[in-house]
Amino acid sequence: MDNGISALELNGWLAWQLDKWAIWAENREPAWLATPTGNPNWPAVGELFVHAFTPLHRYADQLAGKEPVDYPQLPAADWPAILAWAKECLARHEAVCADVMPERGIDIFEFATRAAGEYSVPVRLALSHAATHCYWHLGGIAQLLRARGIDPPQGSDLLFWASEQSEQLD
Secondary structure, X not given: OOOOOOHHHHHHXXXXXXXXXXXXXXXXXXXXXXXXXXXXXXXXXXXXXXXXXXXHHHHHHHXXXXXXXXXXXXXXXXXXXXXXXXHHHXXXXXXXXXXXXXOOOOOEEXXXXXXXXXXXXXXXXXXXXXXXXXHHHHHHHHHHHHHOOOOOOOOOOHHHHHHHHHHHHO
């Protein structure tokens, strides 16, 4: 029995975090999306947000035998479009996780990344990597905002999500 966190659970945690971002952004001017990142590939937080979520879709597409979607050309300050894209990426990832896990979890998956080349890893780790890639960048976005005096959404750690999930099971 595997007692670790599954790719599907990582997806759920990420969806929960995205809901926190959506609530947080509801009554804010979209200026926070223009926060500079210092990265020429994703110069503003809005673009980094898109970059954070896109691999969820791309890896899921490849696992499903489809051509991976390319990064959408969204305006960096269009929060509704960015949020819709993030939700689409999560839905794609969730559907493939539900379809292939756990039966294909240990199968070797050969996939291509945009920036780092091609890799061969177990399916469960490829799906998990897509999710952790997203968390990594959401943490970076939170730090960039804090550095500008903007408090990002709070309480989005795995511990808080897990506690809420446990309460729902009671």
